Amino acid sequence: MTPTSIGHKLTDTEIKYLCSKTSNVRGCYKLLKFDSRTANVDARGIAEVSVDLASNKANKTHSLLTSSVNATHDSRLKNIYKLCPNNYNDAIRNLKAIKNYQLSSAYKNIPSQVKDGYEEIKQCKKVYGEAISDRAHIKKKNPEF
Structure with a gap:
């Protein structure tokens, strides 16, 4: 998004175009x-x-991860659940920074924050690729983010 694109209401075609730039077009x-917003x-x-x-x-998934650490007795899965909350903390921090940039019009910093947040969750996705069992369904939550 650039400051020059502010001012007109987005059409369905423009939303489709924006979503075409994501890894989950249909979900976006x-x-x-x-x-409704x-x-x-x-x-x-x-x-x-x-x-x-x-x-x-990100906040919902982070909460699910932290509660799953205490709920599971599978030590391997518990270790995996312990790894990803940090990634989600970092992604949440990046999203907060984006909100601040939006308010201050520091648009040039937004793409790097988006990329950093995406990379954090991508790391978590790699960790869950190793999980045998995922009772908290985190494998499904990562792509939703």
Whole structure:
């Protein structure tokens, strides 16, 4: 998103185009198109909604991970559950930074924060690729983020 794209309401075609730049096109479109906040927003508004959706998902997954550490008796899985909360903490920190950049118009910093947050969750996804059993369904939560 750039400051020059602020001001006109996004069309369905523009939302599809934005989502085509993601690794989960269908999920992105479904989230953005059917979130009531996106009905009358411009590019800045859709960015704010996207960050809010990602923050909510990251916070929920982080909570699930931390509660799963205490709930499982499988030591291998417990160790895996202990690794990813740090990744989600870092991703949440990056999303908070993006919110601050949006408020201060420091747009040039947003792409690096998005990439950093994505990389944190990608690392967590690699860890879960090794898990035999995943009772908390974290393997499904990572792509949702």
